Amino acid sequence: METKLVEKQFLLSGKGLELQFQDSVIMASILERMTREGIPALPVHDSVICPFRHKEFLRQVMVEEYEKVMGFEPIIDLKK
Secondary structure, three states, rough: HHHHHHHHOOOOHHHHHHHHHHHHHHHHHHHHHHHHHOOEEEEOOOEEEHHHHHHHHHHHHHHHHHHHHHHOOOOOOOOO
């Protein structure tokens, strides 16, 4: 019941579009920084693929850019 109230609150509110825009700003910033460092980075949905040796730098960049836009640290799942 409580979930339905939350859904109605945000349904057709434009919040989804706002979140999509924020996501695109974050991803663009991540890719720009990786490119500036000369590190290949390929966006795939909400993920970024890069050479394994740069994974820690990518994680740092992702956290910093996310925090700039959202105001809090994200949860990042690193996969090989």
